[in-house]
Amino acid sequence: MKNILESKFMKEMISAASNMYRLGWDERNGGNISYLLKDYDLSEYLDLNGVIREIPMGFEAKSLVGQCFLVTGTGKYFKNVESDPENNLGIVRIGKDGKTAELLWGFKDGGRFTSEFPAHLMSHMARLKVDDKNRIIMHSHPTNTLAMNYVHTLDEKEFTHTLWQMCTECIVVFPDGIGVLPWMLCGTNEIGEATAKKMEEFRLVVWGMHGIYGSGRTMDEAFGLIETVEKAAEIFMLTSHLPRINTINDGQLRELAEFFKVDYRKDFLSE
Ligand code: 2HA
Ligand code: ZN
Numbered sequence: 402m403k404n405i406l407e408s409k410f411m412k413e414m415i416s417a418a419s420n421m422y423r424l425g426w427d428e429r430n431g432g433n434i435s436y437l438l439k440d441y442d443l444s445e446y447l448d449l450n451g452v453i454r455e456i457p458m459g460f461e462a463k464s465l466v467g468q469c470f471l472v473t474g475t476g477k478y479f480k481n482v483e484s485d486p487e488n489n490l491g492i493v494r495i496g497k498d499g500k501t502a503e504l505l506w507g508f509k510d511g512g513r514f515t516s517e518f519p520a521h522l523m524s525h526m527a528r529l530k531v532d533d534k535n536r537i538i539m540h541s542h543p544t545n546t547l548a549m550n551y552v553h554t555l556d557e558k559e560f561t562h563t564l565w566q567m568c569t570e571c572i573v574v575f576p577d578g579i580g581v582l583p584w585m586l587c588g589t590n591e592i593g594e595a596t597a598k599k600m601e602e603f604r605l606v607v608w609g610m611h612g613i614y615g616s617g618r619t620m621d622e623a624f625g626l627i628e629t630v631e632k633a634a635e636i637f638m639l640t641s642h643l644p645r646i647n648t649i650n651d652g653q654l655r656e657l658a659e660f661f662k663v664d665y666r667k668d669f670l671s672e
Contacts, residue, residue: 462522
């Protein structure tokens, strides 16, 4: 058996969690990540018949039966993932009933997956419907994105448009825009369903006054989306109280999107 801690997916997970912590996005137990391990031969690393224990999920994920996920643990701190992956992370397989997760590795101290697992799995199902190469769902509390939620409307067209104007490359990085949910109770199937609905249309979903969800084919894509939103939100928070003298207008946004040949939300531009 190969050492699982040396696997590409584990290294990616550990480095994402560590970077997110150091960027100040994921205080205490804030944030969670799930990684669909479809592209890896897990039998090189794990005995796939060795189910450590079964964990009820509290919802059904029929289309994910048999799929394996590397996922962060509930109550665990991103700060500690690197020094102790086996307690802070787990690998689960969705059992035949679609309602139980079979623990194959990790959560060594008796832990379980993130409380946001419903939102993660429902989002995986939604993204896979529109992009069968999607592998990552990532939730975080980036500081400026969150700050912006208190001083900007939570209308997704307006929110996206403001961010597109904050850095020239935003419309090229997230031409599909950002879905926005109002404040909702987290950890529930309801917020999971609402997030998944948005994920059919967007790779990014803001949870009003809570944080953000990002998705992607790779860890870099999901991370890069959130990172770009957070950078733009930082520019907004640094400038929104000052007189605006210059701006990137809708004609220029359109010019960018067309030059870089991205499929952008034309209805999010007003002119
Ligand atoms: O897992 O961020 O939304 C901690 C959270 C819950
Ligand atoms: Zn959160």
